[in-house]
Amino acid sequence: MSKIELSHVTKRWGGYYAVDDLSMVIEDNAFVTLLGPSGCGKTTTLRMIAGLETPTEGRITIDGVPVFDSELGINVPANKRRVGFLFQNYALWPNMTVYKNIAFGLSNINESGAHVNEKGEVCRDETGKEPPRKLTKAEIDRAVKRVSDIVKIGMFMDRYPSELSGGQQQRVAIARTLAPGPKVLFMDEPLSNLDAKLRLEMRSELQRLHLETGSTFVYVTHDQMEAMTLASRICLIDNGVLQQYEEPMLVYNRPTNLFVADFVGNPAVNLMEARGEEKDGAWQLSLLDTYHAAFTQVGDTMDQSPLHSGIHKVEKENKDILFKYAIHRISDEGVDKDYQPDDDDYVLGVRPEFLEISENGPIEGEVFSAMPTGMETTVRIRVGNYLLTAVVFGGVIYRLGQKVRLNFKGENVMLFSRKTGRMLCAGSLKIN
Amino acid sequence: MTAIASSGKKWRKLYGRMHTYFSKPQNVILLVLGIVLTVTTIAPMLTIVNDTFAVHEGSVDARNIEEGQVYTTYNWGALFAPTRTMDQRLAKINLWTPLTNSILLSIFSCIGAILIGGVFAYLVTRTNLKCKKYLSAIFIFPYIMPQWTMAVVWQNLFNSNAVTGGSDGLFASLLGIRMPLWWCQGLFPSAMVLSLHYAAFAYILIGGIFRNMDANLEEAATILNTPRWKTFLKVTIPLVKPAILSTILLVFSSAMGSYPIPHYLNLSTLSTKYVELNASRAGQASILAVIMMLFGIIILIVNQKTTSGRKNFTTVTGKSGQSSLVNLGIGKYILAAFFIVFTFCTGILPIIMFAVETFLPNPGDYSFVTSGISGNMTLKWWINSDPLAENGMYGQLGILFNSTIWNAFLGTLIVSVCCALAAGTIGLLVGYCVSKNRRSKWAAYVNNMAFLPYLMPALAVGVAFFIFGSSMGIFNTFLLLILAGTIKYIPFASRSALNSMLQLSGEIEEAAIIQDIPWWKRMTRIIIPIQKSSIISGYLLPFMTCLRELTLFMLLCSQTRIITTMLDYFDEMGLYAFSSGINLLLILVILLCNAVVNKLTGASIDSGIGG
Missing domain, CATH: 2.40.50.140 (Nucleic acid-binding proteins)
Structure with missing residues (x-):
C-alpha cells in the first residue's frame, strides 16, 4: 500500500555531498536496507525520506503523493507524512512511563474518522469526509495493548525507560513506533546498541514483525550481515553515491564493483x-x-x-x-x-x-x-x-x-x- | 512566455523554501528574538555613544559651544586632548586615574578570585579534606549575598576613627588595633572584597571541571610513572585552563562595572567616577561608560576566540572511575579548620554583624560587649512606631512598621519576579533555538547578542538604559527596571538552557515530531520536564541576582523605588541600622529561596552557572 520513489535526490552542505543524485524505488511491503560504511549518507537518505532533513535537490513521493519536490517547492513536514521512525538510541521520553510513551502519540491523533478497531489497530477515513475525531481513553488502551502484545512488554507498562534493559527499551521504542499504524517504518541502526546475542534475537523478531504488520520497512545499517539476512533488497551507498540496489544474493555474487564485493561478505x-x-x-x-x-x-x-x-x-x-x-x-x-x-x-x-x-x-x-x-x-x-x-x-x-x-x-x-x-x-x- | 514560466517556478521554489523554513518554530522564534535583542541591546549602546557628542543643558559642554550647535566633540577633546594645564589635571582625575584603578582592580580581582577559588576547588574535589560538604555549601555564600556585604563587613571590622574617621570598627573598639589606611580603603580592600565575592564563582567553574574530569586522564600519567607535581602542572592545570579563562573574562568585566564596592571602600574607578560626573559633566561621564562597554566587547571577542579553539577539551568522557584522593595527612584537619574560620568570616559573620548592627543604639557602639549590659542594646530600629519618639531616627519608623521600606521591598519583588520570568523564558527559547540550529550563522549571532550583556560592566548597561529610558520617557518606572534587568540577565538563562539543550539528543524531539505532536506540547510535555532542573535554575539565577542588584538599577529609578537603592539611601544618611536590617532581610530571603528551590527540584544556584 505504500511505494516510495526517490528521483535525483541530492543533499549537500556547501560542496560536501552527503547524498549525491540518488534515484531508487522502494516497492510496497519491501524490506529494504540502506547499507554502507560510516558517513556514506545512508542515515541522511533515511531522514530525508522521513522528512527530518530537507533535500537540496530532487523529488520524493510516498504512495504516489509527492512529499518533497524542489522544483515545485513542495515539502510535506515529517509530522504529516504518517511514517514511523525507530531511532538508534531509541529516543524514549525518560519522563514518561512505558505506557505514556506509547500512548502519547495516540492521544494526539485528531484525524478524520479516527478510531481503533476490535483488533486494536488505528483506522482512519482515508477519503477525509468524516469529521476529525480524537481517540477515547478506552481506544488508546486497546491500541497500546495490541502493540505491547506484539513486542511482549505488557508487564513493564508502569516502569520508566531508565528501569528497563537495552533490549526492553528497544521493544518499547518499536511499540511506540507501531502504535499509530504508520504506512512505512524507518529504522536507523536500531540494533547497534544491543549485545551480540540480543541482536540476533531481535533480528529474527524484526523479520516476523515485517511479515505481521505488512508495512514497508526501510532499514539503515552498517552491518552487512544484518543487511544480508533481513533485506528483500539491499541498497549499497558509498560517498553519497548509490553503488548497487538489488537482492542480497545478487549483491553477494554479482557485485557491481570492487567496493561492493569487498564490503559485503564475512570473512x-x-x-x-x-x-x-x-x-x-x-x-x-x-x-x-x-x-x-x-x-x-x-x-x-x-x-x-x-x-x-x-x-x-x-x-x-x-x-x-x-x-x-x-x-x-x-x-x-x-x-x-x-x-x-x-x-x-x-x-x-x-x-x-x-x-x-x-x-x-x-x-x-x-x-x-x-x-x-x-x-x-x-x-x-x-x-x-x-x-x-x-x-x-x-x-x-x-x-x-x-x-x-x-x-x-x-x-x-x-x-x-x-x-x-x-x-x-x-x-x-x-x-x- | 517561458520567461514568465521560469520566473513563476522560481517564485514557487522560493515560496517553498520560505514555507519550510518558517514551518519550524525555532526559526520563527530565532528571527523574532534576533530582531528584538538587537534593538534592546544595541539601541541603548548607541544612545550612549550619541550622548557623548550631544550638548547637555547646564553642563560644562553647553558653556563651550557656539550658539545653536547640537553636537560637539568638546567632551572627547576635554578628556583625551586637553590643552590647558587645568584641563590636563582634570582629565587625569576624571579619566586616567579611574581607568588605571579600574584595570588594576579587575586584574587583582581576577588573580585573587582564581587563587582562592581554584585552591579551594582543588582541595574539595581532589583531596581528602574534612568537612567538604559544609565548606562547599558555605563557600558559595559570598556570591549569593549582595556584593557590598563584604565591603560593609570590611569597614565594620577595620575602620577606626583615628585613621578613616567616623565610628570605630570591631578591631578598633574591641582590640584597640588600628589598621593603616591602605588596608582600610582604596585598591587593596576593594580587590580583596571582589576576590572573595567572585572566588565562589571560580570555585563553581573550576570545581565543576575538576569534579567531572575523567580520572583516567591523570591515572594514565601516574601509570607512566610521572611525578605527581608534574602530572598536576602538565595535565591537570591545562585541562582546567578553559574554566580559568572563563572565570577571568567574567570577573574582569564584573569587577570593572562594580559600583558599590569601590564606592564603599573609597576607590576612584570608572564606575564611581561616572556617578560623580553624571550631574555636571554628563557627556564626559558617557565617555567613561563607552570605555567600559569597549572592554565588554573586547572580552566578548576574546571569549569567542578562546572557546572555539582547538584547546577546548572535552574533559567529560562519560566513563570515569573514582580517582584516588590526594592524602593531606594531618593537613586535612588543619586546612579544614582554616577554611571553617575563613568561611565563617566571609559567610556567617556578615549575617551576624548585620543582625547585631540593628540592635546597637548608635552605629559602632559596641559597648554592650565590653560592659556586658544587654540594656545597651535596643529594638528601636525594628519596632519604633512613633515618628516623633526618637531623634536619632530622623522621623523614620522602625523597619517592621516602615511602609517606605516595605514598599521598596515589594518593588524589588515585582521587578525580580518579572525579570526572572522574562529573562528565564527568553533564555530558554534562545537556548532551545540555538541548539536546534547549531550550524546557522544567524543562530550564533542571536546567541552572541543574548550573551553580550553578561560581559558588559553592569554600570555601563545601567547607563545605557538610563539614557535610553530618559529619552523614551520611562525613567523611574518598573518597566525600565524590568527591561534593563531582563536584558542583563538573559545570559544566565540562555547559557544554562543552551547547555542543557545540547545534552538532549535531537532524536528525543524528532520522535515526537514524527508522531505529529504539536510544538508547544513537545516543549511542555517532553523537553521542559526532562531538563526541568537546569531550566528552573535559569529562572532562579536571574531572580536572586535581581534581588540584590544595585549597580544596574541605581541610575534608573528614584531611591525609594526598590530595596537596594533604598539601602544605599540609608547608608548615605548614616542610618546604618536600617541598611544592615535591609541587608539581613535580603540575605535571608535569598538563602531561603535557594534552599526552597533546592529542596523542591534539586536545582541550585551553583548548577546553573556552569560554563
Missing part, C-alpha cells in the same frame, strides 16, 4: 591482482606472482554504465575516487604504489567458501592462522607473499604452519577490471 572476499588477455570470453591470466590460470566466463557480461552522471552543480569536495581495495601481503616491499593499470589488468575475487582445501589442489600454501568456531573454521593460508582466506565447514583442526594445497571451485569467481574497478563477469578459474 571478506579474496582479491588477487591478475594480468592477461581475453579471447572470446576466455582469459589467460597470471596471478599470485608465479601461477597461471584460465578464466572462463559463465553467464552474462555485467552492465558497465557509470553509477553517476559525473555532473555536479557545485564542485564535489568529497571527490569520488576509485576504491582502494586491499591485497593481503606478508610484505609490501617492491609494490609499485603509483602503478597505472591498463586494460589488461584485472582483479579476481574469490569468496572464501569457493577456495577449497584439497589434497591434490594445484596451489601450494601453508596455514597462517586458523579460527575454528565449531560450526566452521576460517583458515588463512599463505601462498608465497599472499594471504588467502578459506572457510571450511565442520570441525576440522589445522596446525599453524601445516602445508596445504588449494583449489578454486565453482562458477562464481568474479572478474573485475582493475582500471575501472567494475565487475566484468563471473566464471570459473582453473590453474594451469
